Amino acid sequence: MRPVCVLVGAPGSGKTTVGLALAAALGVAFRDTDTDIEQLAGKPIPEIFVDEGEDHFRTLERAAVAAALASHPGVLALGGGAVLAEENRAALIGHTVVHLSVELPDAVKRVGLGAGRPLLALNPRATLKHLMEQRRPLYTEVATATVVTDGRTPEELAVELAALLTADGRAAR
Numbered sequence: 001m002r003p004v005c006v007l008v009g010a011p012g013s014g015k016t017t018v019g020l021a022l023a024a025a026l027g028v029a030f031r032d033t034d035t036d037i038e039q040l041a042g043k044p045i046p047e048i049f050v051d052e053g054e055d056h057f058r059t060l061e062r063a064a065v066a067a068a069l070a071s072h073p074g075v076l077a078l079g080g081g082a083v084l085a086e087e088n089r090a091a092l093i094g095h096t097v098v099h100l101s102v103e104l105p106d107a108v109k110r111v112g113l114g115a116g117r118p119l120l121a122l123n124p125r126a127t128l129k130h131l132m133e134q135r136r137p138l139y140t141e142v143a144t145a146t147v148v149t150d151g152r153t154p155e156e157l158a159v160e161l162a163a164l165l166t167a168d169g170r171a172a173r
């Protein structure tokens with residue numbers, strides 16, 4: 001069992017919103033590894049960062065990614081930093097991975113001032129810019145397709161992704 005599609009991208013790229021719309025369009029379940037981590041830890045991600053630190057969070061994230069890749073047959077969204085772990089990048093080989101690409105102005109509009117995003121707590125715009133520059137090559141490395149999300153609605157993106165996946169036979173059931 002493997003995901004129909006794995007979504008990766010920067011904070012604000014639309015992984016959760018587009019993922020939910022895509023899953024509905026394909027008639028499959030949606031899963032977000034950030035939600036899995038919160039359920040496993042019994043607390044929100046910002047509290048994990050404050051109480052146990054980023055290293056602990058990344059350990060939980062690696063476990064969540066491995067479990068979801070092995071057991072989820074629908075649309076899977078990974079947290080924005082999941083690609084930082086070489087272990088996660090290696091696990092994505094052979095999967096259909098779509099990089100939802102977003103530029104800084106749209107990402108800033110979507111994430112706001114970083115509420116609930118621990119890595120964006122201080123100077124959200126500059127931090128987001130740095131994260132995007134750092135991670136973009138990794139998103140590109142793992143992606144089998146890239147879709148630009150700027151200025152587009154989740155519904156438009158879901159239609160495009162569903163057509164892409166169906167044309168490639170990846171979502172055909």
